Amino acid sequence: xxxxxxxxxxxxxxxxxxxxxxxxxxxxxxxxxxxxxxxxxxxxxxxxxxxxxxxxxxxxxxxxxxxxxxxxxxxxxxxxxxxxxxxxxxxxxxxxxxxxxxxxxxxxxxxxxxxxxxxxxxxxxxxxxxxxxxxxxxxxxxxxxxxxxxxxxxxxxxxxxxxxxxxxxxxxxxxxxxxxxxxxxxxxxxxxxxxxxxxxxxxxxxxxxxxxxxxxxxxxxxxxxxxxxxxxxxxxxxxxxxxxxxxxxxxxxxxxxxxxxxxxxxxxxxxxxxxxxxxxxxxxxxxxxxxxxxxxxxxxxxxxxxxxxxxxxxxxxxxxxxxxxxxxxxxxxxxxxxxxxxxxx
Amino acid sequence: xxxxxxxxxxxxxxxxxxxxxxxxxxxxxxxxxxxxxxxxxxxxxxxxxxxxxxxxxxxxxxxxxxxxxxxxxxxxxxxxxxxxxxxxxxxxxxxxxxxxxxxxxxxxxxxxxxxxxxxxxxxxxxxxxxxxxxxxxxxxxxxxxxxxxxxxxxxxxxxxxxxxxxxxxxxxxxxxxxxxxxxxxxxxxxxxxxxxxxxxxxxxxxxxxxxxxxxxxxxxxxxxxxxxxxxxxxxxxxxxxxxxxxxxxxxxxxxxxxxxxxxxxxxxxxxxxxxxxxxxxxxxxxxxxxxxxxxxxxxxxxxxxxxxxxxxxxxxxxxxxxxxxxxxxxxxxxxxxxxxxxxxxxxxxxxxxxxxxxxxxxxxxxxxxxxxxxxxxxxxxxxxxxxxxxxxxxxxxxxxxxxxxxxxxxxxxxxxxxxxxxxxxxxxxxxxxxxxxxxxxxxxxxxxxxxxxxxxxxxxxxxxxxxxxxxxxxxxxxxxxxxxxxxxxxxxxxxxxxxxxxxxxxxxxx
Numbered sequence: 089x090x091x092x093x094x095x096x097x098x099x100x101x102x103x104x105x106x107x108x109x110x111x112x113x114x115x116x117x118x119x120x121x122x123x124x125x126x127x128x129x130x131x132x133x134x135x136x137x138x139x140x141x142x143x144x145x146x147x148x149x150x151x152x153x154x155x156x157x158x159x160x161x162x163x164x165x166x167x168x169x170x171x172x173x174x175x176x177x178x179x180x181x182x183x184x185x186x187x188x189x190x191x192x193x194x195x196x197x198x199x200x201x202x203x204x205x206x207x208x209x210x211x212x213x214x215x216x217x218x219x220x221x222x223x224x225x226x227x228x229x230x231x232x233x234x235x236x237x238x239x240x241x242x243x244x245x246x247x248x249x250x251x252x253x254x255x256x257x258x259x260x261x262x263x264x265x266x267x268x269x270x271x272x273x274x275x276x277x278x279x280x281x282x283x284x285x286x287x288x289x290x291x292x293x294x295x296x297x298x299x300x301x302x303x304x305x306x307x308x309x310x311x312x313x314x315x316x317x318x319x320x321x322x323x324x325x326x327x328x329x330x331x332x333x334x335x336x337x338x339x340x341x342x343x344x345x346x347x348x349x350x351x352x353x354x355x356x357x358x359x360x361x362x363x364x365x366x367x368x369x370x371x372x373x374x375x376x377x378x379x380x381x382x383x384x385x386x387x388x389x390x391x392x393x394x395x396x397x398x399x400x401x402x403x404x405x406x407x408x409x410x411x412x413x414x415x416x417x418x419x420x421x422x423x424x425x426x427x428x429x430x431x432x433x
Numbered sequence: 434x435x436x437x438x439x440x441x442x443x444x445x446x447x448x449x450x451x452x453x454x455x456x457x458x459x460x461x462x463x464x465x466x467x468x469x470x471x472x473x474x475x476x477x478x479x480x481x482x483x484x485x486x487x488x489x490x491x492x493x494x495x496x497x498x499x500x501x502x503x504x505x506x507x508x509x510x511x512x513x514x515x516x517x518x519x520x521x522x523x524x525x526x527x528x529x530x531x532x533x534x535x536x537x538x539x540x541x542x543x544x545x546x547x548x549x550x551x552x553x554x555x556x557x558x559x560x561x562x563x564x565x566x567x568x569x570x571x572x573x574x575x576x577x578x579x580x581x582x583x584x585x586x587x588x589x590x591x592x593x594x595x596x597x598x599x600x601x602x603x604x605x606x607x608x609x610x611x612x613x614x615x616x617x618x619x620x621x622x623x624x625x626x627x628x629x630x631x632x633x634x635x636x637x638x639x640x641x642x643x644x645x646x647x648x649x650x651x652x653x654x655x656x657x658x659x660x661x662x663x664x665x666x667x668x669x670x671x672x673x674x675x676x677x678x679x680x681x682x683x684x685x686x687x688x689x690x691x692x693x694x695x696x697x698x699x700x701x702x703x704x705x706x707x708x709x710x711x712x713x714x715x716x717x718x719x720x721x722x723x724x725x726x727x728x729x730x731x732x733x734x735x736x737x738x739x740x741x742x743x744x745x746x747x748x749x750x751x752x753x754x755x756x757x758x759x760x761x762x763x764x765x766x767x768x769x770x771x772x773x774x775x776x777x778x779x780x781x782x783x784x785x786x787x788x789x790x791x792x793x794x795x796x797x798x799x800x801x802x803x804x805x806x807x808x809x810x811x812x813x814x815x816x817x818x819x820x821x822x823x824x825x826x827x828x829x830x831x832x833x834x835x836x837x838x839x840x841x842x843x844x845x846x847x848x849x850x851x852x853x854x855x856x857x858x859x860x861x862x863x864x865x866x867x868x869x870x871x872x873x874x875x876x877x878x879x880x881x882x883x884x885x886x887x888x889x890x891x892x893x894x895x896x897x898x899x900x901x902x903x904x905x906x907x908x909x910x911x912x913x914x915x916x917x918x919x920x921x922x923x924x925x926x927x928x929x930x931x932x933x934x935x936x937x938x939x940x941x942x943x
Contacts, residue, residue: 180473229921240682240710241543249575262502264500270710272587278763280575294583327686360541362475362659364687385542388628389668390661413542414574 126225136172136404168190169204176393176430177362182400186211209431215354215396216423221405223380226351227254231263231309231317233342233349237335237376238356239368240323241408245274247356248318249281250410252416256285260315265305266291266296267338270322278320282413288312298322298334299341306345326371335376353378354407357398359390369398385409387417392430460492467511475690477663480518480697487886490512495763512724518693519720520702526553526677532646533566533612533620537647538679539638539669542626545681545707546653547577550623551584552707552715553679563618566591568608570601571625586711591615601625603905605641622647642673651704654695656680657687666695675699680718681707692723763821766853767813770806810817811839812849824850851870861889 136217166187173183173419189211190204226233234251236244245268248404264282264291268274275291282289302319309317314339321338324331357365372378386392386409395406406421464485471481491510500734513880528534536553538546547569554565567585570590571577578595584594593608605622612620622645626635642650652666652675669675678699680692683706694702742784755765813821815838827850829843836843 174472175478175659175660180469239657239685241545243543246574271580272583273576276576277574325682328684358543358655358657360655360659360661360665361657362662362687362690363473364475364657364685367686382484385628387631388541388661389630389664392661394659396725420569 091158108353110390120225127417146212161191161194169172173393174392177397178391178393179363179366179397182215185400205431209427212396212430213423214425216406216426219399219403219406220421220423220426221380221407223352223354223407225316227259227315227407229348229351231306231314232351233309233317233319233340233346234352234354234379235319235321235342235350235376236354236356237372238379239323239325239361240271241363242323243382244268244323244356245277245281245320246409246413247354247382247384247410247418248320249284250415251408252281252285252287252318253415254418256287257317261313262287263305263309263312263314264318265290265302265317267302267305268300268322269296269298269319271293274320274322288314299338302338303341303345306342306349311346313374326368332371332375337366339376349404352380354380354382356382356384356406357395359383359385359392359394360388363393363394363397365394366401369402369404373402373404378404380407382406382410382418383421387411392426395426399402403421435874443677447687457493460489463492469695471690473696474688475657475662477660477690477694477698480663480694483583483697484514484518484693512598515693515724516720518697519723520696524677524704525700526557526649526651526704527925528557528561528619528648529930530561531768533609533617534649535609535612535620535622535647535650536651537622537624537642537645537646537673538653539673539675540626541628541665542574543870544653544655546624547581547623547624548710548712549581549583549651549679549705549707549715550581550621550682551588551590553705554585554590554619554711555588555712556617556715558588564616565590565619565621566593566608566612566615566617567591567621567623568602568611569623570596570608572599572601572604573625577625578626578761584712601637602640602644605645609645620645629665629672629839635668635672636671640937648817651677651679652695652699652701653679653681654691656683656689656691656706657685658691661695662694663698666699670699670701675701677702677704679703679705679707684708684714689723750926759861761853763813763816763853763858766856768811769822770813801905808839808841808845812836812841812846815839824853832900888906 106174152285169190170183170187171188174180179188186208194203229379236248236330238244248264252264255262262285264278264287266275266278268278269292272294275294280288280292290301292301292304298321305319306317319338319342321335322331326332339350353376355369355372355376357368361368367379369381381404383392383395383400383406392409398404399406408418409421409426411417411419467488468481468485471484472478472755474482488511491514526536538550545611550569554567556562557565567581567590569578569581571581582592582595584590593611596604596607599623601606604854608620608622609616622641624638624641625634627638629635650673652669654662658665666675666678668776678695678701680689680703683689692703703720706716708714708716717813755761812835815835816827820831820835827846832843832846836846839846
């Protein structure tokens with residue numbers, strides 16, 4: 089019975105929409121104004137991250153309050169706690185591990201909300217600390233080649249656009265390769281992002297061979313002395329063998345120009361994706377040699393917990409999180425902030 | 434790790450079916466496993482609970498005790514409950530309104546709205562001969578309007594001319610005007626992706642609805658979505674009142690729990706599913722089919738459809754005829770390898786065959802991919818006609834030549850010849866064999882799979898049989914051409930059910 093009430097609370101009682109509205113008032117983003125023109129907000133990135141994650145942490149901390157204020161830490165309470173984590177997409181295994189940590193030394197004791205949050209944050213931090221690594225650009229490479237891969241609609245092109253702005257601001261010369269020759273207008277989309285940062289975009293006609301384009305782009309970037317070449321690729325589901333083979337071909341071909349390339353392979357993951365993100369990391373990792381992750385769309389209600397499960401299993405570096413559509417809505421990933429924000433601290 | 438829900442349930446229910454009578458404890462144990470499997474499949478927790486509750490109350494009771502095989506009964510209950518929750522009321526898009534009928538697509542960023550808009554337009558144009566106008570109201574994402582324009586061009590559908598600087602609501606009004614003046618039957622409004630907590634954008638969406646009064650508001654959602662599926666579906670439904678759901682990326686290897694969640698929380702039907710990147714990859718949602726897939730029947734309907742579309746029926750018939758006579762040359766093998774590639778390669782095929790997930794993992798582990806088949810075809814092409822008809826001619830020097838010609842090694846040639854010999858032997862045995870299917874079923878290694886398919890895993894054998902009969906010449910006629918038994922080519926001694934094993938399945942049931 090208590091469980092039923094718990095779920096009703098988590099799945100939006102009448103109070104949730106109001107909470108959302110007040111939250112939005114603080115941060116007006118006019119719908120019609122293109123994201124780029126949005127004024128630079130005077131908030132630290134931690135605040136922004138927290139805002140992006142606030143729904144997740146609210147939901148979790150509210151649940152924690154409801155689970156623990158009136159209870160001893162008994163088996164039923166632990167099970168509910170585990171379910172709270174599962175609802176944040178942490179996945180069954182990770183949820184169980186954290187619940188176990190919570191149980192140790194506290195079983196059958198009264199436990200405060202604060203204590204639960206601390207344990208949750210500490211456990212998440214333990215997993216995320218080793219993977220929170222900034223994107224390292226090797227200045228010795230001319231250019232440092234970054235290949236961006238991922239499933240359709242996970243935010244590859246948008247991430248490249250934001251990344252270009254950041255790297256350009258650092259004073260680096262960026263060249264973009266419009267490697268998504270499949271999706272309609274993907275090339276135009278990248279060109280628009282390129283023009284926002286003043287980066288050169290190398291493109292061919294739609295339907296052209298992406299590997300050939302990557303080859304040319306790398307040659308050209310070498311000739312013009314670019315610091316970084318960012319290669320966009322078409323979105324592909326990881327179980328589509330022929331499309332993954334196409335990706336392997338891109339890798340093979342750019343290695344003909346520079347055997348050490350690509351120096352970075354970024355996989356974009358959509359925060360709303362569930363357990364399938366694990367499969368995405370596994371297969372893209374195996375076939376495209378992913379070196380780092382970017383988690384996008386953390387500005388929604390998706391809890392982002394899958395990132396904890398992924399890090400526990402694969403230990404791949406997490407470089408950035410995407411928290412909006414604006415050009416500066418790409419934040420370096422920081423384990424402590426992420427853990428605390430997720431735990432509601 | 435990446436077991437499919439169907440495998441999980443398959444394993445659990447398999448255990449159940451092996452017991453005689455079904456106690457409440459049995460059911461409870463099964464339901465615990467079902468619960469965990471559903472959670473791993475991204476089904477929202479409260480939906481999981483109501484599902485297992487319903488199944489439990491239906492399973493423990495007279496109807497089960499009285500039935501001859503209680504396990505089968507439970508399978509059927511789980512299956513029926515899945516179908517019921519997914520929506521036993523599959524419906525298409527409703528266009529029963531004054532022309533032009535406004536149709537609005539909403540959803541998160543990257544869920545596939547624009548592609549879906551073009552797919553729906555194409556479908557309505559092709560199947561119902563309707564005049565459709567596409568309009569993009571996405572003024573936010575760079576080149577989004579351009580994307581729809583290009584897609585419209587590809588699909589041969591007219592798109593509303595782009596006027597830079599217009600607001601989404603203005604574009605919507607203009608689209609409806611153009612629809613009226615141009616004599617269109619349907620106007621499809623493709624909106625910008627938005628998170629459901631982005632208040633200004635949710636207001637904008639409601640404004641668009643007010644301006645155009647859409648007859649259908651479809652939520653386009655990614656089938657790979659996790660627990661958040663309930664939140665987003667509920668929010669969109671609360672704000673604009675969706676009339677249906679379009680599920681995208683169903684061709685992925687996600688476990689599809691989001692379908693159950695969103696359907697349960699909105700009580701709106703899933704109307705269409707996106708199954709690929711091409712513009713015709715949009716299909717009706719069939720709860721039976723999805724439930725069957727979840728339960729371990731595999732997506733047999735999808736497989737048959739795919740096979741029917743790609744395999745030359747006449748050729749297959751001929752091959753089947755030869756097989757019946759017990760003849761199986763290297764040419765036949767080459768043909769089958771080729772057809773398998775046409776069907777989208779191993780991984781795509783394997784995903785559709787019921788109960789084959791374990792074998793798929795083994796294959797992945799062995800590192801066999803489609804290039805193996807390509808090489809095997811190359812080996813066969815490097816042989817002379819006489820050699821192909823009579824492989825015994827191939828002695829050391831000939832083998833060396835063939836290996837050189839195909840860019841392979843002699844060992845690979847040997848492996849292929851051995852495989853062919855095994856298959857030919859089996860064909861011969863089958864040709865003589867009595868009860869071809871029953872025999873195939875066991876030869877295909879259904880047992881050897883180690884519970885590849887639970888004997889009770891077919892909730893409705895009659896449906897399968899009907900399916901088989903519906904095929905030209907039945908599955909045995911249509912598909913043996915596609916895949917010989919005895920394990921898929923190239924897998925050496927590994928036993929996995931080839932397609933011809935399918936018709937054998939119902940026969941496996943006692």
